[in-house]
Structures are given as C-alpha cells and as structure tokens.
Amino acid sequence: MILKQLFDQATWTYTYLLADPASREAVIIDPVIEQVERDLQLIGELGLELVYALDTHVHADHVTGSGRLREATGALTVVSSAAAVDCADQKVVHGDRLRFGSLELEVRATPGHTAGCVTYVVEADGQTMAFTGDALFVRGSGRTDFQQGDARTLYRSVHEQIFSLPFDAIIYPGHDYRGHSSSTVAEEKAHNPRLNDAIDETRFVEIMNGLLLADPKHMDVAVPANLACGRPANDVPPAVREVPPDVLGNLSGYRMVDVRQPGETLIDRLGRVKLVQLGGAEVVPLPILRTASKSWPRDEPLLLVCRSGNRSRVACEYLLQMGFSDVTNLAGGMVAWTEHRGDGAQR
Numbered sequence: 001m002i003l004k005q006l007f008d009q010a011t012w013t014y015t016y017l018l019a020d021p022a023s024r025e026a027v028i029i030d031p032v033i034e035q036v037e038r039d040l041q042l043i044g045e046l047g048l049e050l051v052y053a054l055d056t057h058v059h060a061d062h063v064t065g066s067g068r069l070r071e072a073t074g075a076l077t078v079v080s081s082a083a084a085v086d087c088a089d090q091k092v093v094h095g096d097r098l099r100f101g102s103l104e105l106e107v108r109a110t111p112g113h114t115a116g117c118v119t120y121v122v123e124a125d126g127q128t129m130a131f132t133g134d135a136l137f138v139r140g141s142g143r144t145d146f147q148q149g150d151a152r153t154l155y156r157s158v159h160e161q162i163f164s165l166p167f168d169a170i171i172y173p174g175h176d177y178r179g180h181s182s183s184t185v186a187e188e189k190a191h192n193p194r195l196n197d198a199i200d201e202t203r204f205v206e207i208m209n210g211l212l213l214a215d216p217k218h219m220d221v222a223v224p225a226n227l228a229c230g231r232p233a234n235d236v237p238p239a240v241r242e243v244p245p246d247v248l249g250n251l252s253g254y255r256m257v258d259v260r261q262p263g264e265t266l267i268d269r270l271g272r273v274k275l276v277q278l279g280g281a282e283v284v285p286l287p288i289l290r291t292a293s294k295s296w297p298r299d300e301p302l303l304l305v306c307r308s309g310n311r312s313r314v315a316c317e318y319l320l321q322m323g324f325s326d327v328t329n330l331a332g333g334m335v336a337w338t339e340h341r342g343d344g345a346q347r
Contacts, residue, residue: 001103001124001125002017002019002020002021002046002249003020004042006038006039008035008062010062013032013059013063014030014172014175014176015031015032015035016131017039017042017048018100018122019046020286023102024047024101025100026046026100027051027100028043028069029054029120030055030056030077030331032062032064032065033065033068034062037287039068040072043345050073050075051075052070052075052100053065053077053078054098054105054176055077055079055085056080056134056135057079057114057117057133058084058223058227059226060215060222061218061219063221064225064226064230065230066229067227067230070229071310071314072310076089077090078090079092080092080093080109080118082111082115084120084166085226087131088229089248094107094109096184097317100331103124105121106121110135110136110154110162111153111154112132112151113135113149113154115148115149117135118133119133119136119162121160121165127170128168128169130165130171130172132162132174133174134174134175135157135172136192136195137175137186138171138176140193141195142154143208145208146215147223151209152204153202156186162185163188163246164190167184167185168184169185170183171184176266179258194207238317240313240330241266242328242331243331247302248310254301255282256282257282257284257303257315258281258283259305268274269326278319284317286314286315289318289319290318293319296324298322298325299324299325299326304330304339305330305333306334308334308335309335310333312329312333313329
C-alpha cells in the first residue's frame with residue numbers, strides 16, 4: 001500500500017493519503033483546506049485517482065479540505081452519520097467498509113472527543129493500521145469538553161475499538177504536538193499517561209475534567225464550516241460564468257486552458273479529441289494553476305476546460321479570486337463537447 005503522512009504546521013494536523021498501487025485508487029483522511037493544492041499536486045504526481053475524502057470527525061481547530069477535493073477530483077466525501085454533516089456524500093456507521101482498489105477501510109465508531117468520531121482501520125502487507133483522528137494521540141488523547149464530548153465514552157471507545165486491535169497495530173493520530181508521527185497499540189497501552197492499562201475509567205474522567213483547556217482559536221469558524229463540508233459560512237464562491245458547447249461562439253478570442261493532468265489527455269478517450277477544435281488548449285493541471293497563471297494578463301479572456309467541467313469550475317474560482325476579470329468555464333467539459341460535436345470516435 002502507498003501511504004503518505006502529511007503535516008499542517010499551523011494546526012499540527014496530520015493528513016494521510018493511502019492508495020492501492022495496482023489500481024491507483026486512493027483515499028485521503030483529514031485533509032486541511034489550506035493544503036488542498038499540496039495534496040492535489042501529490043495525487044497528480046503519483047498518478048492516483050482519489051475516490052474518497054474522509055474526515056474522522058467535525059474538526060474544531062481547522063477547516064476540512066474534503067469539500068474542495070470533491071470539487072477538484074469528484075471524490076466522495078465521507079464522515080460519520082453521527083456527525084450531522086448533511087452535505088457529505090456518504091455517512092458511515094460502525095462496521096461499514098470502504099473499498100479502494102483491492103484494499104478496504106473498516107469504520108470503527110470511536111466517540112468521546114466528539115459524538116461523531118470514527119477510526120479508520122486498514123490491513124495491508126500483513127500490517128494493521130489505525131487512523132484514529134482525535135480519539136487517540138501518541139501518548140495522549142483528544143479533549144472531551146465540547147461537541148458532545150464525554151470522557152467515559154472516549155475511554156470505552158479507545159479500549160474497546162482501538163486497544164482491541166493487534167498489539168503491533170500502528171496508530172496514526174490526527175494531531176501531534178511533541179514530534180511523534182506514529183505509535184503502536186502495545187506502546188499506548190503501556191505508556192499513554194491518560195490511557196495506559198493502569199488507568200481505570202474513573203481516573204481517566206478525573207484527568208480529563210482537570211485539563212481546563214481554552215477553546216480552539218478558530219472553533220467558531222471551523223465547526224460551522226466543517227458542517228458545510230469545508231465552506232465557511234461567510235465564504236461565498238465567486239460567480240463563475242459558464243457556457244455550454246452548443247452556444248459557444250468563436251473560440252479564437254480565448255486563451256484555452258485544460259486543467260487536467262497531462263496523463264489524462266493521453267489515456268482518456270476524451271483527451272484525444274482534437275483540442276485544436278477548442279483553439280489549441282494548453283495543459284495547466286489544477287494543482288499548479290495558481291503558480292502558472294501569475295504571469296498571465298489579468299484581463300485576458302480565458303476558457304477553462306476539464307473532463308466534466310467540475311475541476312475547471314474550481315479553476316475559474318481560483319482565477320477570479322486572483323483578480324482575473326474574464327474567465328469562462330466550458331460547462332460539461334470535454335464530455336459535453338464530445339457529445340455536441342459528435343467526436344466520440346475521434347483519436
């Protein structure tokens with residue numbers, strides 16, 4: 001299995017990218033919205049297809065990148081059914097399994113930090129790995145004093161759903177504040193100062209009730225945004241002008257930009273449609289668009305293209321936010337263009 005552990009320094013958050021090396025299907029766990037371009041670039045560089053963007057819970061310390069990744073890749077967003085995130089594509093419950101290629105993530109409900117926390121467990125190459133979010137940290141645990149948190153519930157979740165895994169199961173936490181990247185069930189049962197085998201439930205409750213922590217700095221922004229799949233309440237995306245292929249006029253006045261990955265235009269049948277019909281589109285993959293477009297004139301007429309129109313719509317939003325004034329999305333992308341022009345058999 002391909003496994004990449006990524007870190008957001010501002011929020012001390014770990015994001016995990018997992019992929020089946022044969023099928024190249026991938027999932028991402030706990031993405032951070034400020035790091036979406038980094039994540040998309042890595043996905044593109046590794047030639048992966050993102051099928052799921054998962055959150056372990058509704059975060060209070062950062063805004064999820066799952067919604068943005070869905071817009072950019074078509075991946076399904078996943079969160080616990082107990083988290084009350086109406087916009088999520090798939091709401092999972094304890095025991096559900098999510099397949100990506102030949103691999104499978106098991107969903108284990110681990111509430112206590114919040115009511116909607118889950119741990120994702122995968123077995124690959126003879127090794128069990130648990131992505132525990134904020135339920136269990138290396139030598140610590142998530143707090144239990146907000147978002148329907150409950151110390152007794154968390155204690156039972158960790159002992160029943162995480163510590164019941166094999167002793168050598170690797171623990172990958174949602175955060176770390178001391179320089180650790182992973183642990184094992186055996187290590188945490190022996191050395192976790194809150195949850196080791198010598199700490200009973202009553203003592204754990206006493207420990208958690210005595211923490212008296214301040215609220216996360218961005219809680220009032222992050223929680224509403226994450227209930228909306230990462231869209232802050234006051235964040236209204238720029239209005240994107242879209243034109244379907246049947247009413248698209250003279251293309252000679254546009255700079256054509258195809259935001260797919262270069263490999264898609266070689267493998268995907270739709271990528272082999274003669275883009276010269278679209279004025280000769282240049283390929284500028286979405287992950288590098290911000291950097292590549294810095295030198296472009298801000299008033300240049302741009303027509304953005306991708307396979308289905310989703311990534312190119314996100315690209316239009318990026319460019320409008322950067323100050324470009326004449327940006328148009330090809331509605332339906334190359335799928336719609338091919339259907340309209342009757343070029344389905346063209347190579």
